[in-house]
Amino acid sequence: LNRRLAEFGTTIFAEMSALAVRTGSINLGQGFPDTDGPEEVREAAVRALRDGRGNQYPPGPGVPELRLAVAEHQLKRYGLSFDPDTEVLVTAGATEAIAATLLALLEPGDEVVALEPYYDSYAACIAMAGATRVPVTLRPHDGAYRLDLDELRAAVTDRTRLLLLNTPHNPTGTVLTREELTAIAELAVERDLLVVTDEVYEHLVFDGAAHVPIATLPGMRERTVTISSAGKTFSFTGWKVGWITAPPELTSAVRSAKQFLTYVSSGPFQYAIAEALRLPETYFDGLRADLGAKRDLLSDGLEQAGFTVYRPAGTYFVTTDIRPLGETDGFAFCRALPERCGVVAIPNAVFYDHREEGAPFVRFAFCKRADVLEEAVGRLRGLR
Ligand code: PMP
Ligand code: GLN
Numbered sequence: 001l002n003r004r005l006a007e008f009g010t011t012i013f014a015e016m017s018a019l020a021v022r023t024g025s026i027n028l029g030q031g032f033p034d035t036d037g038p039e040e041v042r043e044a045a046v047r048a049l050r051d052g053r054g055n056q057y058p059p060g061p062g063v064p065e066l067r068l069a070v071a072e073h074q075l076k077r078y079g080l081s082f083d084p085d086t087e088v089l090v091t092a093g094a095t096e097a098i099a100a101t102l103l104a105l106l107e108p109g110d111e112v113v114a115l116e117p118y119y120d121s122y123a124a125c126i127a128m129a130g131a132t133r134v135p136v137t138l139r140p141h142d143g144a145y146r147l148d149l150d151e152l153r154a155a156v157t158d159r160t161r162l163l164l165l166n167t168p169h170n171p172t173g174t175v176l177t178r179e180e181l182t183a184i185a186e187l188a189v190e191r192d193l194l195v196v197t198d199e200v201y202e203h204l205v206f207d208g209a210a211h212v213p214i215a216t217l218p219g220m221r222e223r224t225v226t227i228s229s230a231g232k233t234f235s236f237t238g239w240k241v242g243w244i245t246a247p248p249e250l251t252s253a254v255r256s257a258k259q260f261l262t263y264v265s266s267g268p269f270q271y272a273i274a275e276a277l278r279l280p281e282t283y284f285d286g287l288r289a290d291l292g293a294k295r296d297l298l299s300d301g302l303e304q305a306g307f308t309v310y311r312p313a314g315t316y317f318v319t320t321d322i323r324p325l326g327e328t329d330g331f332a333f334c335r336a337l338p339e340r341c342g343v344v345a346i347p348n349a350v351f352y353d354h355r356e357e358g359a360p361f362v363r364f365a366f367c368k369r370a371d372v373l374e375e376a377v378g379r380l381r382g383l384r
Helices: 012-023 039-050 064-078 093-105 120-128 149-155 178-190 248-258 267-276 281-304 330-341 370-381
Strands: 088-092 111-116 132-137 139-141 144-146 160-166 194-198 224-229 241-245 308-310 317-321 361-365
Touching: 012 330, 039 267, 064 088, 064 241, 064 267, 088 093, 088 248, 093 120, 093 160, 093 194, 093 224, 093 241, 093 248, 111 120, 120 132, 120 160, 132 149, 149 178, 160 178, 178 194, 241 248, 241 267, 281 308, 281 317, 281 370, 330 361
Parallel strands: 111 132, 111 160, 160 194, 194 224
Antiparallel strands: 088 241, 139 144, 224 241, 308 317, 317 361
């Protein structure tokens, strides 16, 4: 393994899911739903397979039906107009979108300012690009993780090439507000930075919170690569259908990298996701209502079990503080949890460069059936 990747090893998600299987535990670690997405979308995939759509290499930028559906989605929801031919690119999940974008846009030695804690692939992809990450730490404050805008401004140097955002934010569940995003946008314009924004949880926001794509703010459309994925919105994480929307020159740059990573992927599933994006509003409302109720079920249960809970405004993860349980090391806690009570969770420290900042925090996923969450909560109550 080369020096750039040596620090990364096996992802925590693979390690913890294997631990869950080995110990027969309830897996609230890796974020994947235990119920598949809509029947009609699965049927659409079957139809595509049967009718011979996408069984051979789809077009490099993605099938036209899906690029059009993505463009319509951005216009209908956010008033963002993108040309499906030059400003939309289909990728192998958001994971490839992140990799291709960073590999395409970064020079060795460039700095990337990213919100810490961050999704683990960011650090690895920045490293593969030979660039340097500059974390700005979100800290718990009045029950939620917040960004310190002064720290963000101070993190930008002459070597900063881009800001890497994620809202709704994994693992903290923070949804950046319009005010915060406006300040970030002003900074990007002032310092002439690109913005890469991971919005895979765009539909998973609760309590009437609104997801604001930073590309909608003044001066941003032309400097922003927006990333999303069908995995979260439609509960098909195995299909690996993701996409970016960006102005033509950025889309074309990302495509240059993408064509040598996978070239193309997920042919028949692309057709099915084109249909999924046009599901009626009741689908999206239902998803939010279902996950909102599960958020409360798990958050309430974790509070009763003695954790301090940062009830998330978005995503399907809840971050907790284990110190009230007399614990300080999330790694040790998560490694012991299956033995102690048959539940698997993720230590947030893996999402930090400043490991000590993340040490006492642990993430639980609630994209699981209600009976599974109830059983998990019952087991966790036995910890005290
Ligand atoms: N970004 C974030 C913030 C995520 O949480 C995930 C999935 N866990 C991804 C990207 C990857 O998405 P995909 O499965 O579509 O590759
Ligand atoms: N995004 C998922 C999570 O945060 C995991 C995806 C993966 O395993 N790479 O749990």
